[in-house]
Amino acid sequence: MQKLTPRFIGPYQILKRHGNVACQIALPPSLSNLHSVFHVSQLRNYIFDPSHVIESNKVQIKENLTFETLPLRIEDQKTKELRGKTISLVKVVWGGATGESATWEVQIQMRDSYPELFLSGVSVCLP
Structure with a gap:
Protein backbone atom coordinates (compact mmCIF):
# COMPACT_ATOMS: atom_id res chain seq x y z
CA MET A 1 0.00 0.00 0.00
CA GLN A 2 1.45 3.36 -1.04
CA LYS A 3 0.37 6.36 0.99
CA LEU A 4 0.42 9.90 -0.28
CA THR A 5 0.30 12.91 1.93
CA PRO A 6 -1.17 16.01 0.40
CA ARG A 7 1.55 18.65 0.43
CA PHE A 8 2.16 21.85 -1.37
CA ILE A 9 5.07 22.08 -3.76
CA GLY A 10 6.68 25.21 -5.03
CA PRO A 11 6.68 28.15 -4.75
CA TYR A 12 5.90 28.89 -8.37
CA GLN A 13 5.26 32.18 -10.08
CA ILE A 14 1.72 33.16 -11.07
CA LEU A 15 1.85 34.01 -14.77
CA LYS A 16 -1.73 35.11 -15.36
CA ARG A 17 -5.05 35.33 -13.54
CA HIS A 18 -8.09 33.85 -15.26
CA GLY A 19 -11.02 35.71 -13.73
CA ASN A 20 -11.40 35.64 -9.95
CA VAL A 21 -11.04 31.91 -9.42
CA ALA A 22 -8.12 30.58 -11.49
CA CYS A 23 -4.43 31.28 -12.02
CA GLN A 24 -1.90 30.05 -14.55
CA ILE A 25 1.31 28.91 -12.83
CA ALA A 26 4.86 28.69 -14.22
CA LEU A 27 5.58 24.98 -13.72
CA PRO A 28 9.01 23.36 -14.07
CA PRO A 29 9.66 20.97 -17.01
CA SER A 30 9.37 17.96 -14.68
CA LEU A 31 5.68 18.83 -14.20
CA SER A 32 4.98 19.61 -17.85
CA ASN A 33 2.28 16.92 -18.05
CA LEU A 34 0.14 18.93 -15.60
CA HIS A 35 -2.34 21.52 -16.77
CA SER A 36 -0.88 24.86 -15.65
CA VAL A 37 -4.17 26.55 -14.62
CA PHE A 38 -5.29 25.95 -11.04
CA HIS A 39 -8.33 26.99 -9.01
CA VAL A 40 -7.37 29.47 -6.29
CA SER A 41 -8.54 27.02 -3.61
CA GLN A 42 -5.57 24.82 -4.56
CA LEU A 43 -3.05 27.64 -4.09
CA ARG A 44 -1.63 29.20 -0.94
CA ASN A 45 0.19 32.48 -0.35
CA TYR A 46 3.77 31.87 0.58
CA ILE A 47 6.15 33.90 2.71
CA PHE A 48 9.72 32.86 1.95
CA ASP A 49 11.57 30.89 4.63
CA PRO A 50 14.85 29.13 3.66
CA SER A 51 14.06 26.22 6.00
CA HIS A 52 11.02 25.34 3.87
CA VAL A 53 12.97 24.73 0.68
CA ILE A 54 12.91 21.13 -0.52
CA GLU A 55 15.05 20.39 -3.53
CA SER A 56 12.65 19.12 -6.18
CA ASN A 57 15.25 16.63 -7.44
CA LYS A 58 15.14 14.90 -4.01
CA VAL A 59 11.47 14.05 -4.52
CA GLN A 60 11.15 11.21 -7.03
CA ILE A 61 7.92 12.06 -8.87
CA LYS A 62 6.51 9.17 -10.87
CA GLU A 63 4.81 9.37 -14.28
CA ASN A 64 1.36 9.51 -12.62
CA LEU A 65 2.55 12.49 -10.49
CA THR A 66 2.77 10.55 -7.23
CA PHE A 67 5.71 10.04 -4.93
CA GLU A 68 6.45 7.34 -2.42
CA THR A 69 6.48 7.74 1.32
Missing part, protein backbone atom coordinates in the same frame (compact mmCIF):
# COMPACT_ATOMS: atom_id res chain seq x y z
CA LEU A 70 7.47 4.92 3.65
CA PRO A 71 6.20 4.12 7.12
CA LEU A 72 8.73 4.97 9.83
CA ARG A 73 6.97 3.81 12.98
CA ILE A 74 3.67 3.13 14.68
CA GLU A 75 2.84 5.84 17.17
CA ASP A 76 -0.56 4.86 18.59
CA GLN A 77 -3.40 2.34 18.40
CA LYS A 78 -7.20 2.57 18.75
CA THR A 79 -10.35 0.68 17.85
CA LYS A 80 -13.31 2.13 16.02
CA GLU A 81 -16.92 0.94 16.04
CA LEU A 82 -18.58 0.99 12.62
CA ARG A 83 -22.12 -0.40 12.23
CA GLY A 84 -21.58 -3.09 14.81
CA LYS A 85 -18.11 -3.94 13.51
CA THR A 86 -14.89 -3.23 15.41
CA ILE A 87 -11.86 -2.12 13.39
CA SER A 88 -8.35 -1.87 14.85
CA LEU A 89 -6.43 1.18 13.67
CA VAL A 90 -2.81 2.24 14.09
CA LYS A 91 -1.35 5.72 13.79
CA VAL A 92 1.51 5.44 11.30
CA VAL A 93 4.22 8.07 10.94
CA TRP A 94 5.21 8.32 7.27
CA GLY A 95 8.49 9.77 6.06
CA GLY A 96 9.98 10.89 2.80
CA ALA A 97 11.67 13.80 1.10
CA THR A 98 8.85 16.12 2.19
CA GLY A 99 9.21 15.35 5.91
CA GLU A 100 7.07 13.39 8.34
CA SER A 101 3.30 13.11 8.62
CA ALA A 102 0.95 10.74 10.41
CA THR A 103 -2.26 8.99 9.38
CA TRP A 104 -4.60 6.41 10.91
CA GLU A 105 -4.52 3.12 8.98
CA VAL A 106 -6.25 -0.25 9.27
CA GLN A 107 -4.01 -2.38 11.45
CA ILE A 108 -4.40 -5.66 9.52
CA GLN A 109 -3.56 -3.99 6.19
CA MET A 110 -0.48 -2.36 7.68
CA ARG A 111 0.65 -5.61 9.28
CA ASP A 112 0.29 -7.42 5.94
CA SER A 113 2.12 -4.70 3.99
CA TYR A 114 4.77 -3.72 6.56
CA PRO A 115 5.26 -6.57 9.09
CA GLU A 116 8.59 -5.08 10.21
CA LEU A 117 6.72 -2.21 11.90
CA PHE A 118 5.19 -4.67 14.33
CA LEU A 119 8.48 -6.33 15.32
CA SER A 120 9.82 -3.39 17.33
CA GLY A 121 9.29 -2.83 21.02
CA VAL A 122 6.16 -0.75 20.43
CA SER A 123 3.24 -2.19 22.37
CA VAL A 124 0.40 -2.53 19.92
CA CYS A 125 -2.51 -4.89 20.54
CA LEU A 126 -2.90 -7.34 17.69
CA PRO A 127 -6.20 -9.15 17.09
